[in-house]
Amino acid sequence: MKPAPFDYVAPRTLDEAVAALADGGPDAKVLAGGQSLVPLMNFRLARPSLLVDLNRIAELAYISPRAGGLAFGAMTRQAAVERHPNLATTQPLLAEAIHWVGHPAIRSRGTFGGSLAHADPAAELPAVAVCLDAVMRVIGPKGRREASAADFFQGYLTTALAPDEILEEVWLPPLPPRTGQAWLEFARRHGDFALVGVAASISVDGDSVSEARLALIGVDARPVRPREAETLLIGGTLDERVGAAADAVRSVIEPEADIHATREYRLHLAGVLAERAIRLAHERALQAAPQALDVRRTLESMGRYA
Numbered sequence: 001m002k003p004a005p006f007d008y009v010a011p012r013t014l015d016e017a018v019a020a021l022a023d024g025g026p027d028a029k030v031l032a033g034g035q036s037l038v039p040l041m042n043f044r045l046a047r048p049s050l051l052v053d054l055n056r057i058a059e060l061a062y063i064s065p066r067a068g069g070l071a072f073g074a075m076t077r078q079a080a081v082e083r084h085p086n087l088a089t090t091q092p093l094l095a096e097a098i099h100w101v102g103h104p105a106i107r108s109r110g111t112f113g114g115s116l117a118h119a120d121p122a123a124e125l126p127a128v129a130v131c132l133d134a135v136m137r138v139i140g141p142k143g144r145r146e147a148s149a150a151d152f153f154q155g156y157l158t159t160a161l162a163p164d165e166i167l168e169e170v171w172l173p174p175l176p177p178r179t180g181q182a183w184l185e186f187a188r189r190h191g192d193f194a195l196v197g198v199a200a201s202i203s204v205d206g207d208s209v210s211e212a213r214l215a216l217i218g219v220d221a222r223p224v225r226p227r228e229a230e231t232l233l234i235g236g237t238l239d240e241r242v243g244a245a246a247d248a249v250r251s252v253i254e255p256e257a258d259i260h261a262t263r264e265y266r267l268h269l270a271g272v273l274a275e276r277a278i279r280l281a282h283e284r285a286l287q288a289a290p291q292a293l294d295v296r297r298t299l300e301s302m303g304r305y306a
């Protein structure tokens, strides 16, 4: 099918886009990469009266170091994020997860901000934002405000954005020292939306876990942060705790059955993937201790380490 008729504007600045969206009223929508919105319009599941195209606004596409973390303009293409040279070292969870977003052609048009604003419950980038405690900067006719990722995702395809607001930037904070991260998901074919996906970020102090952050997709109407499971992982050895954490993950999620998987299958998969992701992130955290290992090697080479 073809979309229902709509008006179209392509502003060159963010201020013009904010004004156009406000003038367009509650049925106006912004167009980013169009990878979700255009199919919805073609099926007439979305019928915006006006499209405010953000694609000519150069000030919305950037990746900048900020306060130890990384800031992404909302219109940064997913392919540009994927190709960022320092991503694997500065934000390894994002680097690993973004390969799972659709296919290269989709990532070359799809934007970081569009994926967050669309808030599909099986999308990878919202879970990355929730796991990493990202901060979203939003702009509207009343000015700018910030929202934590925990508050931003409110339900199925629903965020804290008002109809006249534009997501301007997402900021990912720096990682604590000695942190390992992992993204695992299961999809029927690579590029399909995940049946279940799990993000894990584990920090260690010595051999024990000092901080744990988890987020899951495909198991509820929005990304789930299983706080009790995170708390269970802190302290002690991982082997003693990981099974209980996986059980705690299963106890807080509410997956629904659909044509792809039953509720029971998703519950089982969530526990299995959570356990594997936690173990992998922990292993990476133990390896991410170059300072400690270097000191030991240096002392050994100086004959001062018994």
Ligand SMILES: Cc1cc2nc3c(=O)[nH]c(=O)nc-3n(C[C@H](O)[C@H](O)[C@H](O)COP(=O)(O)OP(=O)(O)OC[C@H]3O[C@@H](n4cnc5c(N)ncnc54)[C@H](O)[C@@H]3O)c2cc1C
Residues within 6 Å of the ligand: 029, 030, 031, 032, 033, 034, 035, 036, 037, 038, 039, 074, 075, 100, 101, 102, 103, 106, 109, 110, 111, 112, 113, 114, 115, 117, 118, 120, 122, 123, 124, 125, 161, 165, 166, 167, 168, 191, 192, 193, 194
């Ligand atoms: C075949 C196919 C497979 C896919 N597989 C996956 C997958 O496995 N995982 C995955 O995560 N995604 C997948 N996607 C979706 C893809 O990642 C999209 O890029 C993403 O969901 C939306 O980004 P976009 O830039 O295209 O946004 P658009 O489609 O342009 O917009 C989506 C929605 O967000 C709003 N919006 C966009 N930007 C802003 C902004 N800055 N401020 C306010 N509102 C905004 C729009 O108004 C619209 O409502 C797939 C898409 C296709 C077509």
